[in-house]
Amino acid sequence: MKAALNAYKVIATIVGxxxxxxxxxxxxxxxxxxxxxxxxxxxxxxxxxxxxxxxxLYMVYLVTTFVLSRRARWDVPFTLVTLICGTIPFASFWAELRAIRHTQAKHPEPVSA
Incomplete structure (x- = not known):
């Protein structure tokens, strides 16, 4: 989970x-x-x-986000909003922060520190 979250952080920042x-x-x-x-x-x-x-790189972002969504067990609406926000300037950073907080809240052990 930690590797998927870190990969997501990097690609989301670059794409944004x-x-x-x-x-x-x-x-x-x-x-x-x-x-x-x-x-x-x-x-x-x-x-x-x-x-x-x-x-x-947006294609890489889509794949990375999808992989993280399956590992973190995001629901479909949360996943779709996160994917779509990658196409909106500045919203991608909000979606990244939202996804990181959501994932860390649901899985505090594997993704802490």
Whole structure:
């Protein structure tokens, strides 16, 4: 359980950070900057490469979250909310904290310290 929870913590944080960089920095730079500007180029770079990285890592997040949900015996609605929150900027961090607290509360021995 501890390994699954730690893997979830790591991938949820990475996916959440990449999503914020993509949505808060990359997309506005790409679509709000003048054509041919350095900001437009930076936005194109961020949306292309960070977007691809986020997409692949989100798949890892889905699998990791599902594995943790089965080991921690989460109910289906809790699991679905946690999975969906990985697609919403800033909500992913709330879902991560919620999932960690929920898991530690239900299984204090295997995941403490």
């Amino acid at each position: 950070c990449l999503l914020i960089v993509l949505v808060v920095i990359g997309v506005p730079l790409e679509f709000l900057s003048a054509d041919g500007s350095g900001a437009k180029s930076a936005g194109n770079f961020l949306t292309e490469y960070v977007g691809i990285a986020h997409g692949w």
